[in-house]
Amino acid sequence: MRITTRSASRAASSVVVAAALALVGVQAAGATASATAKASTVTCTTANTKLTVTEVSRPINHLLLKATNTGTETCDAHYAPFLRAGADAQAPLAWAEETKPQAVVTLQPGQSAYAGILTYSPDGEGGGTEKTLGVYFTDRNAAGTGKEKTLNLPNGGAFFNSAATVTYWQANAADALAW
Template identity: 80%
Template sequence: MRIATRLLSRSAASSMVVAAALALVGVQAAGQAASAAPKKAPSAVTCTAANMKVTVTEAARPINHLLLKATNTGTKPCYAYSAPHLRAGADAQAPLPWARETTPQAVVTLEPGQSAYAGVLTYSPDGEGGGNEKTLGVYFADRKGGVAGKEKTLKLPNGGTFFNSAATVTYWQDNAADALSW
């Protein structure tokens, strides 16, 4: 009887040790899972003139092109939707058309400090009319392609740039080479 009681006591003690060990492992795993939970990422916003620094430069190649660069100066990621709405000159009646063949596969998302690029064809021999413009008005697009925020007015390089009816702008790209490759 003593042997049976001793075996029963040992087996009960072993079971209690195993149960305690499993409980401890469960508590530790729960603590690790809680500490390993990802921090909530800041939600992205729409890129606008308020959270972007925008510059325009003359492209070396191809000829008759400008490069628009927009850098996220905000603290949250932002979406550069579609293409910029551009107004060539203070008296422009309509924005430059978007080059639909440059639509990227996804919306360009910019982390703080990252840039998006758009290429601007200023004129073509096939175009009509035109004139030398000194400023370029830039509006960012919202999710539906409308205007988001206020205009950012830039001075054009060389004291002015010639635009005619063939002028177009690309969709936002994540690198300058793609923006100027069309």
């Protein structure tokens, strides 16, 4: 009787193990398919996007940066752009951490991402009128990518001081200017 019970128990265990291995294989295949799908998405850079910067009427002291995917592949706008206000800027504008979205903004060809730029605040120090804005995209590790794109600021320039910040990339202009 013991031999029959052990054989039945071993057979049942083998079925459970086989089912578990099959499940792991299915999950691994799904992860591979997911990774393959994600691999077709590239990082947005100045080479595969068109960048524009415009002045907005509200909120005051703000500009709107727009990045439109001009490539043929879907691209991810990671984190926030590195912005250099003026040719002599020593450091990029600070990122407004409270604007971090829940997910990376992914752009199909022709779609746009937006970043709001606070140029100055009465709380800031120093400052001056700058005529250009240097833009670098970031990769998934928050490092700069590709070449800098230099944009002319609207109306011949904008005043920037130490309080200047930029939002993370947003899927729409309203969210980029809501902070």
